[in-house]
Amino acid sequence: MTLHVTFRVGNARYVVPAAEVLHLESYETATHVPGAPAYVAGLVQVRGRLVPVVDLRIRFGLPAIEHTIDRRVVVVQAGTRVAGLLVDSAREVLQIDDAAFEHPPELVERQTAGFVKAVATVAKRLFLLIDIPRVLGEELRP
């Protein structure tokens, strides 16, 4: 059993392992980074350090939305890289059996450009496990 942080982008539910999450933060606004890709919302200061924020909606090819109180930034650590993932809402943590994860269908894998590593169904709810490094991309490398 592994704790996962769940969040929503659009109408899909995604999970990341809680071990890769540093903490969750409310999202007010981000400082725009000139020359950064379009999916990079900007820089935010979290607990004394500057974290680049990737807007998953843009990254996943969804249209941008107005700011809501539910939007949160999931601060993740992939190796040495720390980045924030801007999601529509993240209000739950969930213990998911590792065996529950399966490879996504080939079509889905190809379609999502490798962003989804596995899928798991918990209490009839489908969660997509994302590949953080791939989601973060080369641009965010220091």
Add this chain to the structure above:
Amino acid sequence: MTTSSTTSSPSSNPTAAPTAAPNGASPTAGTRGADLVRSVQGTAQRAAHIEDAATRLASAGADQAAAAEQARAASEGMAASVDETATASEQLARSQGSVAATAVELQKGLETTASGLQELAASVTTVRKDAEQLARSTDSTATVLEQSARTFKATAANSAELTELSTRLATSVTETATTVTATAARGQDTASTIEQVAATTEEMSAGLGRIASDSKQVSDRVTSLSVGLKGVVAALEQVAQDTTDNAASVDETSATAEELARSIRGVAELAGSLEGAATASASNLTEVAASVEQVAATAEKSAATVDGNAATIEQLARSAQLVTKSAQEVSSLATANATAATQLGAVTRKISSVVEDAKTTSVQVATSARAGGVTVGRTIGGLAKIRKSMVEGASVMKDMGKRAEEIGDIVQTINLIADRTNLLSLNASIEAARAGEHGRGFAVIAEEIRALADRAAAAASDVTKIVRGLQGAARDAVASSTEGLRIADEGAELSEQAREGLSTILHGVELLDGSIKNVSGATSEQDRVVQAVAAASARLEAESRDIARMTGEQTQAIQSVARSANEMRAMAKQTRDATAEQAKTLRELVKFNTQLTTSAEKVARAMEEQATGATQLARAATQMRTAAQRTASSMTEQIRIAGTMATGIVEVATATQRTIAGIAEQATGGNEIARAMEGARKHAVQNARALAELALVTKEIDAGVRDVARLAGEVSKATAEQTQGAAAMAKDADEVRRITKQTARAVAEQADALDGLATAATRQITSVKALSRSTTEQVTATEQISQSMRSVRARVREITTALAVQARSAVTSAADIASVAHEVGLLRIAGAEQVTAVAALAAGPAGSGEPAA
């Protein structure tokens, strides 16, 4: 008788003459010588005288011979004249024959006329019947006939034609009169010629008497002359005989002429009666013609009028039918009108009741409007209250909205807190997980905190939802109340308007009430009027029905009138046809009159021929007279010579008493001859008187003919007057009824006149028959004249022969007389010798009394 005395004297005289001298010289001796001497001297003187006389006698004998020759030539001329006369008489006879034929023709024509008149009379009777019927029919339709006034122009034209015809007739009559006048003139000429002939005859008679006496004297004288004059005497006897015969013949001629005169007188009388009959016939004919023309004109008029009437009546009938149809239509229309009026009355009553209802309704409406006004007033008050409540509610709602917004803010805060709490719990969970086993309890607490926070968030979310709903409700309520306010305002306004409308309605209802009252009055008035109209329509219907019925009856009556008009038309046509037939007959009659005129002209021509014959007769008579005069002059000459001879003979007879006695006897005979001549002259005078009477009769005929001409003129004038009358009659268009009656009357008169005309025609026929008879008698008389003329001619020829013999005898006598003269000369010489001897005897006293130197 004269011949017997003259024949007795010559036998005694020749013997007496020679013995006279010796007898005279014998009485005494003494004085006898002287006496004898004187006697002888006287004898010698007488002998000388006798010689002279004989010489003169001889020359006279020669002259007598020449005269006898002349007389013969004259006799021959007379014979030629007599021949001409005979020829003329024959021509006269032929002319009279043609006159007779003409008279027969005339008679035939008159008979035809009579039969035509009888036909005409029958026709007129038919016409009279028709006219009476027509008069009755016309009487019944007389009022309609006033329209016929127009047709009288045509009648005027007919009258003008009548006038023209009358004028023509008058012209014909005038021509006839002229012809008659000319005939009269010719008759006068004939009369004068006859007078001349009479005078000539008289003169001829006298001449012949003279010739006779002269001849007798000559005969006596010549007979008394000597035996040698026997041939002369015989010739003279023959001449005397012939002359006597001639006288007898002339007597006969005279008698025949008298007969002819009587016949002519009779003819003249017949002509007079014929003229009278013709005049009567002409007047009757004129009367009938006028009447028939009048009738014809009237019939034409009537026919035209009746035709016009019939047409008018037919038109009237058609018009009446149309009127009837119109009347029926009017009747049906009136019925429809009456029905409509009744319906109108019903409708009006309905309207009246409706108006009454309307009145009631208007009262109700007024009541309701007043009640509505009250209600509206209340509504307005309610609406004001509602408005007030609404305004209050709106403010409450706004307040409530404000509180709800406050609640929302609070809920937002709560939600924010819950969100932070969730975030904190999640981070705690993540921290706890990182802590592993040490952080297990903490993870549980964090989870519970997250759950509470989630619940709180959920509750806040619910509250937010509720408050949002509350806020929406409040907003809706405010909007509603604002709307309600507006509506309430509008309602108030509308209510106010409604109140105003109601007051207007009330006012209108009041007005309506007045109007309805007016309408009610008007409708009741209308109802009354409509009832009157309905009654009038009913009356109109009844009357129009009556009118339709009456017009129907009228139409029937007019149709019956049209039928009677057609009958009238037929009758008028019949009348017109009959009248036309009559007119035709009359025209034939007129034509016949023309023929009559032609016959009259023929008669005139015959009379002219007769006149020519008479003129020729006169000329012949003149020639005869000339010849007779020549004969007479010759005879006169002879007588003169004979007188000379007689003187000589008287002288001789003086010498001899026997001679004297013989001369006395001769004188007696001459007296007898003179008496006989006187008788002959008397006959001639009678003849002349008869001729004068004939001339008188001819003058009377002339006068009659002039009267005829005058009558013809009067007829012409009367025809002109009739024409004027016809023209005037044409103007009397208004008096159709009277004219129609006149037609009947005129037809009756016409019938009467035709009867008269028939009678006149019969009389005329009788006259013409008499004329024919007279003409035949005249022809007979003329033939007798011709016969007489032939005998005269024979006698004249005998006279001529005798005159030739006489001439020859006269020559012989002249020779004898010459020998007598010679002898007397010898005698004278002897006497002279005797005288010488006696002178010698009586030488003493009367020696130188030689007288014979």
